[in-house]
Amino acid sequence: MNFWHMQLHPDNDSWGLEREVLEKTKYIGLGDWKEKRKAQQLSFQNEMHIGDIVAIKRGETPIALVKVIGAYEYRENPNKDFDWFERRRKVEILDWYHSEYKLYVAGRKTLTKCDMNSSAKTNKSIRKWYGMAMDKIQINEVAKLLKYKHQVILQGPPGTGKTRLAKLVAEDLTHIEQKGKPQDILDNLVQSFDSSTDTVQSNRTKFKKLLTEFQNAFPVESLGSMTLDDFPIGNGKNDSFCWWIERGLEDLGKFSPGSSNNYPIYWSKDKEGYVINKKIGDNIDAETAMQVIARQLDKLVQETDLEASIALLGKSFTLKVLNSYYPDKYFPINSENSLNHALKLFGAYDRKMNLIEKNKKLYAIYHDKKEEFNKDITVNEFAGLIWNNFNLKDGERLSESDEVMTQGEYKVIQFHPAYTYEDFVRGVVAKTNEDGNIHYKVENKVLAQFAKKAYENPNSNYVLIIDEINRANLPSVLGELIYALEYRGETVESMYELLDKDDEDRQSHSSERNITLPKNLYIIGTMNTADRSIGHIDYAIRRRFAFYDVPPSVEVINFAKAKALFKQVQALFKTDSGGHLSSDFNASDVQLGHSYFLPSKKDMPEQEFYIELKNKLDYEIKPILFEYIKDGVLLDSARDVVEGLNV
Numbered sequence: 001m002n003f004w005h006m007q008l009h010p011d012n013d014s015w016g017l018e019r020e021v022l023e024k025t026k027y028i029g030l031g032d033w034k035e036k037r038k039a040q041q042l043s044f045q046n047e048m049h050i051g052d053i054v055a056i057k058r059g060e061t062p063i064a065l066v067k068v069i070g071a072y073e074y075r076e077n078p079n080k081d082f083d084w085f086e087r088r089r090k091v092e093i094l095d096w097y098h099s100e101y102k103l104y105v106a107g108r109k110t111l112t113k114c115d116m117n118s119s120a121k122t123n124k125s126i127r128k129w130y131g132m133a134m135d136k137i138q139i140n141e142v143a144k145l146l147k148y149k150h151q152v153i154l155q156g157p158p159g160t161g162k163t164r165l166a167k168l169v170a171e172d173l174t175h176i177e178q179k180g181k182p183q184d185i186l187d188n189l190v191q192s193f194d195s196s197t198d199t200v201q202s203n204r205t206k207f208k209k210l211l212t213e214f215q216n217a218f219p220v221e222s223l224g225s226m227t228l229d230d231f232p233i234g235n236g237k238n239d240s241f242c243w244w245i246e247r248g249l250e251d252l253g254k255f256s257p258g259s260s261n262n263y264p265i266y267w268s269k270d271k272e273g274y275v276i277n278k279k280i281g282d283n284i285d286a287e288t289a290m291q292v293i294a295r296q297l298d299k300l301v302q303e304t305d306l307e308a309s310i311a312l313l314g315k316s317f318t319l320k321v322l323n324s325y326y327p328d329k330y331f332p333i334n335s336e337n338s339l340n341h342a343l344k345l346f347g348a349y350d351r352k353m354n355l356i357e358k359n360k361k362l363y364a365i366y367h368d369k370k371e372e373f374n375k376d377i378t379v380n381e382f383a384g385l386i387w388n389n390f391n392l393k394d395g396e397r398l399s400e401s402d403e404v405m406t407q408g409e410y411k412v413i414q415f416h417p418a419y420t421y422e423d424f425v426r427g428v429v430a431k432t433n434e435d436g437n438i439h440y441k442v443e444n445k446v447l448a449q450f451a452k453k454a455y456e457n458p459n460s461n462y463v464l465i466i467d468e469i470n471r472a473n474l475p476s477v478l479g480e481l482i483y484a485l486e487y488r489g490e491t492v493e494s495m496y497e498l499l500d501k502d503d504e505d506r507q508s509h510s511s512e513r514n515i516t517l518p519k520n521l522y523i524i525g526t527m528n529t530a531d532r533s534i535g536h537i538d539y540a541i542r543r544r545f546a547f548y549d550v551p552p553s554v555e556v557i558n559f560a561k562a563k564a565l566f567k568q569v570q571a572l573f574k575t576d577s578g579g580h581l582s583s584d585f586n587a588s589d590v591q592l593g594h595s596y597f598l599p600s601k602k603d604m605p606e607q608e609f610y611i612e613l614k615n616k617l618d619y620e621i622k623p624i625l626f627e628y629i630k631d632g633v634l635l636d637s638a639r640d641v642v643e644g645l646n647v
Contacts, residue, residue, distance in 0.1 A: 002047070002048070002049065002114070003052070003053050003055075003114040003116060003130070004113050004114060005056075005106070005114065006028065006030075006044075006054055006055075006056060006111040006112070007057060007058065007059075007109075007111075008058075008063070013058065015058075016058075018056060020082075021082060022063075022091070025083045026090055026091055026093070027083055027085075027088045028056065028066060028085075028089055029085030029086070029088030030087045030110065031087070032074075037110060037111075040111040044111055047113065048068060048089065049068065051067065052067070053066070053068075053126070054066050054068065055129065057107070060106065061097075062125075063097055064094075064095065064097060065093075065094045065095045066091035066093050066094060068089050068090075070091070071089070074086055074087060075088060094130075094133040094137065095129065095132070101129065103126075103128065103129055104122060105122050105125060106120075106121075117560045124558070131555075131556050134553070134555075135165075138168075142154070143169055145546045145548060146463075146522045146524070146546075148546070150519070150522055150523065151525070151544060151546070152522075152524055152525070152547070152548055153469060153526070153537075153545045153547050153548070154524065154526050154527070155526075155528075155547055156528075156529060156550035157529055157588070157589055157590050157592065158593060159552070159592050159595040160550045160551060160553075160593030160594065161594070161595050162526040162527075162528075162550045163412075163467055164595075167410070167412070169463070170410035173463055174407065174463060176405060176406070176407045177405070177407070179403065179459055181402055182390065183346060185389065185390075186369070186385065186389075190369050190370075190377065191373050193375060193381065203251075207251060207252055210251070210252065211249070211252065211324065213248075217239070217244070218241055218244070223294060224294050224297070224298030226293070226294040227290060227294075228265075228274070228287065231293065231294075232263070232267050233263060233267070234268060234269065235267040242266070244324075245317065245320050245324065249320075252324070252380055253323055253332025253333065253334055253380070253383065255316050255317065255319075255320035256316070260275070262314060264276070264280050264312065264313055264314075265280065265286065274286040276289045280292055292312075297309075300313070301321065301322075301325050303322070303326075315355055316334040316336075317334075318355075322359075327379065327380075328379075329363065330360070330363060331363040331366065331379060331383065332379060332380055333362065333386075337393070338392040339362060340395075341390075341391075342362055342392055343358060343361060343362060345390060348362075366379050366383075369382065388458050389458055389459065390404070390458065391456060391459060391460075396459065406459040406460040408461035408462050408463070408520075409453065409463075410464070411450060411463075411465065412465040413466055414466070415466055415470075415471045416468070416471050417472065417473070419472040419473075419477055420476065423446075423477075424478075425448055425477075425478075425494065426442060426494050426495075426496045427442070427443065427445060427496065428440050428442055429443050442497060444498060451515065451516065451518060455518045457520075458518065460520065462522070463523075464521070464522070465524045465526070466525045467525075467526050468527070469526060469527055470528075470531075474541050475541065478541065479494075479495065480492045481517065482540060484517045485517065485545075486544050488517055488519045488521075489516060489517075489519055492515055494513050494514070494515050497512065498513070525545070529588075529589040529590070530589055530590040551593075552566075552570070552591055553594050554566055556594055557597050557598065558598075559606055559609060559610070559613075562598070562609070565597060569591075569592055569621065569645070570591060572642070573587040573590065573591040580635045581635070582634065584632070596616055596620060600612060614646075614647045617646070621645070622642055622645065629642070
């Protein structure tokens with residue numbers, strides 16, 4: 001592969017149509033100048049080859065970097081006002097120049113072939129540009145794969161930059177973005193909502209059945225006489241009033257007390273008795289407490305004395321009860337914090353509004369949107385659009401122009417043979433309390449924690465990079481999440497129950513087994529194809545991942561001695577005459593990558609790098625090559641060649 005730089009304009013420096021010609025025709029070329037510039041024309045015809053890289057310029061201003069993909073052509077009578085050149089070659093556009101690149105290309109000559117053994121500024125700039133363009137192409141390809149498959153494994157021999165590429169992709173996916181104005185986003189979501197799908201219709205039937213079952217079990221007129229058998233959570237029955245409010249009707253708007261202590265009364269398995277919230281009263285028995293609660297519930301569903309209900313039963317509990325009995329009046333978001341964030345998104349927040357007014361204001365927004373777009377959409381479906389597209393837990397960050405600003409996050413972990421499900425997903429950990437006693441608790445680990453972050457911030461991307469992914473026993477580490485990898489957004493049941501934080505009593509009634517991997521969580525694994533000491537990835541897991549090859553590349557090596565050394569090492573991995581690779585191996589799996597031949601710091605002076613390269617050769621490159629000989633990857637005939645390598 002050769003590097004070139006060339007002008008694309010006719011004899012008119014102010015022509016300015018280079019980009020348009022490249023975009024529309026995908027050709028570069030020269031005029032038919034007969035004797036004038038004859039050497040350049042012959043070079044273009046005979047020395048330029050498919051695969052060569054050409055920097056297109058106007059004077060000293062770079063325009064585009066292209067790759068030659070077609071043989072030499074000659075076209076009679078071209079369009080002199082546009083693609084004016086008779087001599088031409090088909091090209092692929094690799095990158096457009098941006099001023100922030102700050103690269104230099106010499107303005108002399110129409111066509112110049114670069115001597116890449118020279119340290120000339122133009123040569124360095126074009127090689128640097130090519131490296132940046134290759135990075136960008138790889139980043140775009142991997143990102144596209146992730147959008148399609150959600151998890152990708154970057155595979156290749158040692159030293160090809162797999163982890164580096166993973167980080168570049170993660171940085172690209174998680175950078176700050178402006179998503180648009182919340183009102184516009186919501187309008188588009190409502191307009192594109194399709195109520196005719198089987199899923200929507202099935203959910204409507206399911207939700208209606210749940211609500212009817214709850215209201216039949218606890219009719220409005222019976223709440224004032226509710227008993228201890230009917231109300232509290234914690235007694236192991238999945239049919240109490242509080243169980244329905246927290247769990248049974250969860251799909252119609254989540255209510256989470258955070259802790260059992262926030263209920264007015266609940267059954268404690270550890271204490272083997274009822275625990276009464278101090279808001280109900282001091283020194284009263286459970287029966288009396290239940291009578292107080294029942295009277296207030298009766299007032300609540302009559303929609304009288306709502307402030308007293310909020311004080312006694314709690315804000316979220318009050319809203320959840322109202323929404324469960326009056327779904328046509330109250331919006332199914334029960335957290336005041338989330339209500340505030342939702343109203344701020346749509347410019348409807350007023351700090352003077354009370355809790356009920358905020359909830360009803362959001363319901364009014366739903367009603368207005370439904371009418372505006374004449375859409376068949378329920379309030380629960382509308383609430384789902386908001387929950388699934390905006391961060392209501394922490395609130396969306398808005399730009400000066402009131403556009404949603406999002407920034408994701410990425411994390412790097414490394415697998416090893418001892419890595420387990422309990423390290424990666426969810427597991428039991430030992431804790432010591434204030435008395436010095438040890439107790440055991442289930443905790444989310446890195447994947448479940450990251451999935452929760454992604455779920456709560458649906459506008460941003462979250463990327464988990466797993467270095468050396470095949471060094472662990474993947475079926476064991478992933479467990480039931482093998483299914484969740486493919487079916488994003490669907491819940492799977494973990495083998496461990498997760499208790500709410502600092503709430504040991506909740507083990508008896510509402511612990512959580514489900515884990516969901518949201519669609520904005522992406523996984524990038526890296527795999528060293530030379531490592532045969534570890535297990536292969538089985539077919540069931542392989543089907544859940546896309547695989548992207550990251551091969552060695554001599555073109556990204558800048559310095560002449562480093563490139564020469566790379567080619568010497570590369571020659572060892574041939575199986576034909578002069579090569580030393582065992583027939584049991586493929587060169588693409590084991591050949592040393594270009595990272596071994598690159599400077600460790602940017603803009604390192606050439607002579608300083610050669611000192612570093614000698615250290616790399618003696619203490620990194622030769623040791624792994626000798627290890628290859630020992631393991632039978634390279635034949636013993638390679639020993640003398642390896643010993644003779646030098647800078």
